[in-house]
Amino acid sequence: MKKITLAIAAIGALxxxxxxxxxxxAKIAFAGPLTGPxxxxxxxxxxxxxxxxxxxxxxxVTIGGQKVRFELMSExxxxxxxxxxxxxxRVVDAGAKGVVGHVTSGTSIPAAAVYEQGGIPAITPSATxxxxxxxxxKIAYRVIANDFQQGEVMAKYAATVLNAKKIAIIxxxxxxxxxxxxxxxxxxxxxxxxVIAREYTNDKAVDFTALLTRIKSxxxxxxxxxxxxxxxxxxxxxxxxxxxxxxxxxxDGVCTSEMLKLAAQAMSGDVYCTQAGLxxxxxxxxxxxxxRFKQRFNTDIQLYAPYAYDAANALIxxxxxxxxxxxxxxxxxxxxVNFKGVTGTIAFDAKGDNRFGGISLYQFKDGKWAAxx
Numbered sequence: 001m002k003k004i005t006l007a008i009a010a011i012g013a014l015x016x017x018x019x020x021x022x023x024x025x026a027k028i029a030f031a032g033p034l035t036g037p038x039x040x041x042x043x044x045x046x047x048x049x050x051x052x053x054x055x056x057x058x059x060x061v062t063i064g065g066q067k068v069r070f071e072l073m074s075e076x077x078x079x080x081x082x083x084x085x086x087x088x089x090r091v092v093d094a095g096a097k098g099v100v101g102h103v104t105s106g107t108s109i110p111a112a113a114v115y116e117q118g119g120i121p122a123i124t125p126s127a128t129x130x131x132x133x134x135x136x137x138k139i140a141y142r143v144i145a146n147d148f149q150q151g152e153v154m155a156k157y158a159a160t161v162l163n164a165k166k167i168a169i170i171x172x173x174x175x176x177x178x179x180x181x182x183x184x185x186x187x188x189x190x191x192x193x194x195v196i197a198r199e200y201t202n203d204k205a206v207d208f209t210a211l212l213t214r215i216k217s218x219x220x221x222x223x224x225x226x227x228x229x230x231x232x233x234x235x236x237x238x239x240x241x242x243x244x245x246x247x248x249x250x251x252d253g254v255c256t257s258e259m260l261k262l263a264a265q266a267m268s269g270d271v272y273c274t275q276a277g278l279x280x281x282x283x284x285x286x287x288x289x290x291x292r293f294k295q296r297f298n299t300d301i302q303l304y305a306p307y308a309y310d311a312a313n314a315l316i317x318x319x320x321x322x323x324x325x326x327x328x329x330x331x332x333x334x335x336x337v338n339f340k341g342v343t344g345t346i347a348f349d350a351k352g353d354n355r356f357g358g359i360s361l362y363q364f365k366d367g368k369w370a371a372x373x
Contacts, residue, residue: 028097032101037078064324080107105175109127120328125144130183133146145277153359155190160251162221163371166196168198172202190204215226223239225250252274256302276357282360282371283344318331321333
């Protein structure tokens with residue numbers, strides 16, 4: 001009997017530490033285009049998300065008395081709004097505790113309705129349409145500035161520095177592209193600049209000759225494109241080929257290193273873009289992040305990897321505040337999140353927008369995008 005008692009005691013002693021080190025898995029989803037023409041933007045954000053979760057796991061996070069291991073679930077929405085809702089439902093069904101994504105406004109807006117129904121918080125690193133956070137949804141957040149702010153900065157610069165009097169606007173009819181075009185048009189009106197043309201294309205087009213020919217006859221001082229680099233590059237080439245003497249302006253979808261490769265010799269000093277957020281080198285944690293990112297993934301940052309990193313950490317911070325990884329419990333805590341991220345201070349307003357989002361302006365110069373503000 002004594003031996004049995006000792007054996008039981010020994011087993012109990014061995015089992016005790018297991019309770020101390022009990023571990024639970026929290027699945028965090030990344031949703032964005034991992035295939036298709038803007039896959040490079042999606043992979044960039046996926047890498048940023050992965051790095052945040054790796055860092056959290058390396059540090060060790062204890063929530064609700066248990067050590068949490070964060071696991072990445074990556075889903076490809078192909079940049080397609082219909083596919084985005086399918087992906088969102090898959091994420092909900094898989095029991096993900098939070099979402100970093102989606103990448104574009106056109107996918108984020110419809111997906112948000114699915115996440116709202118499933119009660120899963122979704123923080124986008126890059127969807128800039130104001131409509132996303134104007135839907136009255138509890139789960140929709142962003143760590144980046146919105147399109148209206150971009151339109152305001154570009155309009156002011158075009159009017160006061162470039163002295164443009166006539167501007168043509170083209171957009172790709174996505175929620176992002178059209179929203180950016182609308183924001184610019186509204187702000188140009190305030191600056192007394194005439195919008196002489198409003199043309200539309202789509203996010204699969206490569207030939208813009210017909211619409212550019214129509215614009216050429218109106219002799220614009222500048223042409224603005226709301227869309228991504230996959231269309232922005234061939235459009236810029238065709239502007240040059242048609243001999244249109246106008247500055248080329250765009251939003252953050254064109255403000256990429258991929259644009260420099262795709263447009264090649266068409267890039268010149270009369271090409272400008274805005275980007276929601278700060279240049280990496282001006283971010284509080286940008287230099288260190290840039291170095292670690294390159295070392296970890298053997299590639300340079302495309303656009304919003306630092307924002308994806310901060311979005312993932314915002315989810316984790318809310319979980320810590322709630323002392324729970326369950327969405328229903330930590331969702332309200334997103335309103336109380338306030339921390340110094342790689343990109344700056346992350347804190348949300350009542351709608352879900354980052355209260356400290358900023359806008360940067362770039363010009364193509366010496367073979368790269370150079371910040372001019």
